Amino acid sequence: MSLTIIILAAGQGTRMRSDRPKVLHQLAGKALLEHVYHAAIALKPAQLFMVYGYGGEQVKDTLMHLEAKWIVQPEQLGTGHAVQQVMPNIPDEDNVLILYGDVPLITEETLKTLINASEESGFGLLTAHLDDPRGYGRIVRNEDGEMIRIVEEKDASEQEKQINEINTGFMALRGDLLKKWLEALDINNAQKEYYLTDIIEMAVLEGQVIKTIQPGSDIEIYGINDRAQLSQMERYYQLIQAHELMRQGVTIADPARFDLRGDLEVSQDVEFDINLLLQGRIKIGKNVKIGPNCVIKDTVIGDNIEILANCVIENAVIGNGCRIGPFARIRPQAVLDENVHVGNFVEIKKSSIGQGSKINHLSYIGDSDIGKNVNIGAGTITCNYDGANKHKTIIGDDVFIGSDTQLIAPVTVHKGATIAAGTTISRDVEEDTLAISRSEQKIIKKWKRPGKVKH
Ligand code: UD1
Ligand code: CA
DSSP states (O other): OOEEEEEEEOOOOGGGOOSSOGGGSEETTEEHHHHHHHHHHTTOOSEEEEEEOTTHHHHHHHTTTSOOEEEEOSSOOOHHHHHHTTGGGSOTTSEEEEEETTOTTOOHHHHHHHHHHHHHHSEEEEEEEOSOOTTSOEEEEOTTSOEEEEEOGGGOOHHHHTOOEEEEEEEEEEHHHHHHHHHTOOOOSTTOSOOGGGHHHHHHHTTOOOEEEOOSSGGGGOOOOSHHHHHHHHHHHHHHHHHHHHHTTEEESOGGGEEEEEEEEEOSSEEEOSSEEEEEEEEEOSSEEEOSSOEEESOEEOSSEEEOSSOEEESEEEOTTOEEOSSEEEOTTEEEOTTOEEEEEEEEESOEEOTTOEEEEEEEEESEEEOTTOEEOTTOEEEOBOSSOBOOEEEOTTOEEOSSOEEESSEEEOTTOEEOTTOEEOSOBOTTOEEOOOOOOOOOTTOOOOOOOOO
16 A cells, blocks of 8 residues: 655644744754654655645745645635545545644554554554643543544543543545545534545445554654743654663763754764754764853764853764864864864865864954964954955964054965064965064153043
8 A cells, every 4th residue: 555644734823922933943953844744654655645724834834845735725614624635636545644733753564554453454544641631632431432523622522531542543444435535524513624534434434444553652642832831842852862872872961051053973982061052963982071151063072072151052063073162153164174273263164174273362353265274363363354355364373473463355365474472464474474563662761641631
């Protein structure tokens, strides 16, 4: 049987109080809908449909890169109506799996179990037992424990509200049956909507057995309806990721103060201090220590590296043996070779820094190529911007740049040259020479500082 997946994502999500459609709100740096999509696509479906509606263009534009067929639900008349929009595209003999775009942490394993259940019985439904079932549809069973229908909370009697087995909304069944039952739906209910959940009762009346299965963990089925739930889910998810990393051999000082919004590939003996935020694609080698309060995005970090407190690093490459920070800012296209030291209040952008070079204090290095074993003194600035264009600074191996130097690009300082402190370099400096530009020091003897004027 070939598998078709439908993800419902047309709802507005009124309770988010947002112009942004709910499914685009982010969990761990990814849209809610993207989380569901990734779990779904792992099942290798023959077709995957996204039903969109509210804020539709925004949803489609943001998630265009996902491999899916987008079907519009012009009016949000309920979950049953949403599924109906896709039915003309679905072969009768397909197994159809229905997922919700606002339930982001569903796993591939649970979905596989659900598909197996539907293949065995003809109709699989994912349910869960919750201490607090409020807000969900409830699973109604007969005396023999067989499932007979779902009642939505708004339509439930006081007695039915006591049931703590809930409908997650995720189901799988054959295309032709789904089609038939969807056509018979009506809006005789509290919300005047076409409820997808009503097909259960129809199925049961025709003698269909509903095989219910449960998720590995309740977190998988939590839907997000408001921002409080969103932040709660974020913390759950971050804890799951932190524990997975600890299993892989990472020391995390406080898993509650660790955030990964993206993908991390990490080797052994890596230590994260508190308040670390990792974003995008990050790769970290062996024996790396990252101090408190760092933000690191899309970066490759080698082996035996120490990143001290309060560094911000983006789209950079940090070579083996480097020491960075505290308070360093490494910006896009910075490439640090082995054993480079970058100290406090140093900003590096679009520059390569050669092996063993040191930039330890208060400097700006932009659009530069710096060779090996170069020493950049405190307060050195590459003046890379003339107000209209950016220019390059090239510094050869073994150069010594004294403190408070300005290098006015485009400019080259050749191998082995020395720049005296306080110099403004505006022309190229030859190999093994000394460049110095300073106005001569004057001494005025017996100088009296002005005193305060008395009124
Ligand atoms: C639904 C279920 C409820 C279940 C709960 C689980 C129905 C009638 N109720 O309720 O039994 O316990 O999910 O989370 O199905 N959507 C559309 N088009 C629409 C309406 C909704 O695409 O016209 C989408 C939403 O974007 C969302 C999903 O369907 O992804 C669920 O809709 P929502 O309104 O959140 O349903 P619930 O009231 O939570
Ligand atoms: Ca919901």
